[in-house]
Structures are given as C-alpha cells and as structure tokens.
C-alpha cells in the first residue's frame with residue numbers, strides 16, 4: 263500500500279523533543295504537522311532516562327538553556343494539566359580532584375554571573391546536605407537548590423495529548439526510511455507505511471539522528487552510546503538531592519515513591535545502537551554507590567535497563583538548520599542532558615520553523631561550529 | 646468492588662480500564678503511565694493479567710501484544726552482594 267499525503271512539517275522521533283515541538287507549533291496554530299515514531303512514544307531515551315533537571319553546567323549556552331527550561335518545567339503541570347512529579351530537592355555535585363575543584367569554582371562563578379544561585383561548598387557542607395555521604399575522598403562540591411528530578415513519561419504524553427487535541431497527527435509504529443530531496447529542497451519523507459510530501463523536516467531522532475540526517479545527505483558528528491541505569495526497591499526517603507560525580511560518572515536520586523534511580527557511565531562503552539543490560543554495570547554501580555553511601559549496602563536493586571546517549575564532540579546539542587539542505591531542522595546531540603533543556607529547545611525550534619526570530623539566540627549551537635573551529639567543551643557531563 | 650491487579654503498586658482493574666479509555670493502549674505504555682509492574686515483584690503476577698485485559702478491551706490476541714522486556718536482575722538482589730567481588 264502506498265499512500266501519498268502532504269504536511270507542512272514532518273517531525274521524526276516521538277520523544278520529549280518531537281512531541282514538545284509538535285505541541286509548541288500547534289499552540290501557535292501550526293497544526294498541519296505529522297510526528298513519526300517507529301515504536302511507542304517515549305521508547306527512546308526520553309522514556310529511559312533518570313529525570314534529572316540540572317542547571318549547573320560549565321558553558322554559558324547550557325546554563326541558559328537549563329535555567330529557562332527549569333522555569334518552564336515549573337509551569338508545565340498547569341499548562342498540560344498533568345502531574346510531572348517535579349521535585350526540586352537540588353543537585354549536589356561532588357569534586358574528587360584538584361582539577362575538578364578549580365573547574366567547579368569557575369562553573370559557579372559563571373553560573374552566578376548568569377543569575378543561578380548555585381554555591382561552591384566544602385566536603386563537610388556536602389555531608390550536611392546528605393548525612394549518609396562518605397566524604398573521605400570528597401574535596402569539595404557545588405549545590406543548587408532549584409535543580410531536581412521529574413517523571414519523564416507524563417511530560418511526553420502531556421505534550422502528545424495536547425498536540426493531538428489541537429489537530430497534530432502523531433503516528434506510532436511508523437518508521438522513516440528515507441528523506442527525498444531535490445537540490446537543497448526537501449520534497450518528501452518516506453516511511454514503511456507510505457510517503458508524506460513536505461518541505462520541512464525536524465530531526466528529533468535521538469541516538470538515531472545521524473542515520474536520519476544521512477538520509478538527506480547530511481553528515482552529523484553525533485554518535486550513539488549506550489548508557490545504563492537502574493532502580494532499587496522503595497524505602498523511606500532519606501536522600502533529598504540528586505547526587506552526581508563526574509569523576510565516577512555516577513548520579514543517583516530518590517523518587518517521591520522511595521526508589522533510588524541511578525546510572526553510571528562506562529568509559530569503555532563502544533559506539534553503537536545497543537540497549538542491552540550488562541553485568542559490568544550492575545557490579546560497578548553497586549560498588550560505586552555503596553562506596554559513596556555505605557548505607558545503600560542493604561538495599562535491593564530491582565531493575566536495570568539501558569538507553570542511548572546521542573553524543574557530540576563537545577557534549578552540547580545540535581540545533582537549527584544545516585547548510586546543505588533548507589528547512590531541515592536539527593534537534594539532537596543531547597548526550598545525557600536532553601530532557602532538562604527540552605522546554606526551551608522545543609519552543610525555540612518551533613519559532614525557527616515558523617520563521618520568527620527565536621526568543622533565545624542559539625546560533626552557537628548550529629552544526630557549523632564543528633567546521634574547523636575551536637570547541638568550547640561542556641565539562642559537566644556524566645559518562 | 647474491583648480486582649487488585651498489581652499488589653506492589655495497589656492498582657485495580659478499573660485503573661487499567663480507565664487508562665485504556667484515556668488512550669494508553671499498549672502494555673509498555675500502561676505500565677509507565679500507572680507505574681505498574683515496576684515494584685519489587687517486577688510484574689511477574691500482574692503483566693499476564695494486564696495482557697488479558699488489554700487483549701479483551703482492544704480486541705487483539707494476547708500473542709499480538711508487545712510484552713514488556715524482562716529486565717535483569719530476575720529477582721531483587723542487594724548492593725552488598727552485587728559489589729561483593731573484591732570486597733566483603
């Protein structure tokens with residue numbers, strides 16, 4: 263069966279970004295939009311992540327994106343009429359080396375200059391925030407009280423429900439197989455269920471985005487890497503903030519239901535689409551977690567799973583148009599922090615599609631930055 | 646009176662029927678929406694029951710439904726045991 267239809271825009275990927283962009287477009291009256299998702303909504307990284315919302319970054323771009331996004335998350339439950347379990351228990355970032363201490367001082371200075379009320383704290387002060395923390399190797403830390411965690415699933419479904427209500431066509435179990443171009447113009451998107459004519463495509467395909475770009479003859483530098491995560495049985499809540507150590511590549515938090523959710527990056531992870539669980543993860547997670555918080559020893563892990571980080575050379579996202587093809591918008595390359603910046607990213611992408619001047623300048627995040635330029639690295643990343 | 650389907654999270658058959666009515670029609674999605682099958686028993690009892698409810702309500706055969714991936718560990722295991730290789 264081949265059906266040919268048309269749409270003003272086709273969004274590839276039904277994660278937080280695909281559904282979020284559809285929502286922002288629809289809100290502006292731009293509803294002739296099709297979202298294509300090869301599985302179910304949220305089956306990619308958006309439904310597999312730790313729900314961490316952090317504003318403590320080391321580059322100006324990421325700090326601004328995350329600060330404005332946090333403000334938008336605060337309003338989202340009312341806007342979407344849904345509970346997203348946004349708990350602002352703060353993020354405690356731990357430093358274990360002298361280099362980290364120096365970098366963290368710089369980070370806090372930059373964050374404060376941009377209006378974030380984060381602070382540089384001693385190891386003792388870190389233990390005041392999490393009394394069960396083993397600080398024997400902790401040199402210092404940073405803390406920001408408005409960071410926190412959310413439950414990602416209702417965000418995605420909240421956007422989808424609202425967008426559908428306004429007339430957006432969101433199709434699950436539909437796989438994009440090709441993007442047809444003519445010169446620098448997009449003509450159509452092909453799927454396993456027919457062809458949709460359009461001149462506007464959004465690549466919000468997460469770990470699959472470099473493959474999607476290649477369909478239009480565009481080469482992106484992002485590559486997928488597995489990242490594993492786990493959850494424990496629920497127990498009485500004693501951990502207020504999310505705790506994170508870049509040195510160990512670990513983060514963990516305790517949800518309002520009492521389960522601890524945490525992940526750890528494998529520095530030797532091989533590039534590729536792999537979402538299987540490993541024994542290495544289970545053991546390393548257990549070892550590192552019980553070293554940092556000995557009280558966790560008696561706690562049971564009940565489930566582990568994995569998702570894809572879509573990683574760029576500088577750990578910052580790729581946004582906006584590309585030089586080779588017109589109206590081919592990129593929204594990818596988020597590494598391990600794509601959920602927390604999605605509110606602004608989605609709003610700004612919608613503005614670009616509408617041809618408006620974006621409410622936030624994201625020129626610095628265009629893919630062209632990788633062409634023979636010095637990269638400004640984002641240091642505050644896990645895995 | 647309504648049947649409790651997931652004992653870990655205290656979810657009833659009515660909760661599932663309501664989720665299906667609200668448009669959550671796949672087991673993977675119902676599971677995340679209601680946080681069901683994610684408790685200590687990991688869905689061993691409830692997932693088969695939900696399969697039957699979803700099959701009945703959506704008119705699919707149970708074999709046609711996408712069944713959630715079983716995630717390790719198959720039973721819960723403590724961190725001290727997992728960390729145990731080179732320490733106590």
Ligand SMILES: Cc1cc2nc3c(=O)[nH]c(=O)nc-3n(C[C@H](O)[C@H](O)[C@H](O)COP(=O)(O)OP(=O)(O)OC[C@H]3O[C@@H](n4cnc5c(N)ncnc54)[C@H](O)[C@@H]3O)c2cc1C
Nearest residue numbers: 275277278279300306307308312314438468569600601602
């Ligand atoms: C284990 C883990 C923990 C993380 N923790 C955090 C965290 O604490 N905080 C945070 O902010 N971020 C975190 N992240 C990162 C975050 O989850 C992602 O950056 C974010 O969800 C990306 O959203 P997205 O919508 O761009 O992509 P995705 O959610 O990956 O969506 C892309 C979608 O595209 C679909 N797709 C792919 N190819 C095709 C095709 N050919 N046709 C149709 N559809 C297709 C996929 O099925 C997928 O659903 C974590 C990620 C992982 C894996």
